Amino acid sequence: MGRLRRHEGQYAELARQNDQISYSWLTKLAHGQITNPTVTSLQQLIEALDVFEGVRPAPAPAPVGEPDPDAERIVPVEGA
Numbered sequence: 001m002g003r004l005r006r007h008e009g010q011y012a013e014l015a016r017q018n019d020q021i022s023y024s025w026l027t028k029l030a031h032g033q034i035t036n037p038t039v040t041s042l043q044q045l046i047e048a049l050d051v052f053e054g055v056r057p058a059p060a061p062a063p064v065g066e067p068d069p070d071a072e073r074i075v076p077v078e079g080a
Contacts, residue, residue: 003049004030010052018048 004026007014011030015023021044028034029045037045050056 001030003053004045007049007052014048014052017052018044020044021048 008030011026012023015021015026021041025034025041026045029037
C-alpha cells in the first residue's frame with residue numbers, strides 16, 4: 001500500500017501502462033474502499049508498480065497466433 005500511495009496523482013498513468021489494472025480499482029484500493037483484494041490482483045499491482053518504477057522492463061506482448069510453448073507441460077489437477 002505504501003508503494004501505491006507514493007504514486008498518488010499518477011494512478012491514471014499507472015493504469016494506462018497496465019491493461020490488467022483499472023484506474024477505478026487503483027483509487028478504491030488506495031483509499032481503503034477495497035479491503036480484501038485477491039492475491040492475483042495484488043500480484044498484478046506489484047508487477048505494474050515494478051514496471052512503473054523502472055524496477056524491471058515491461059514484458060513483451062505474446063505474439064498473436066503463436067502456440068504456447070508451455071501448453072504441453074501443463075497438467076490438469078485431476079491428472080496430477
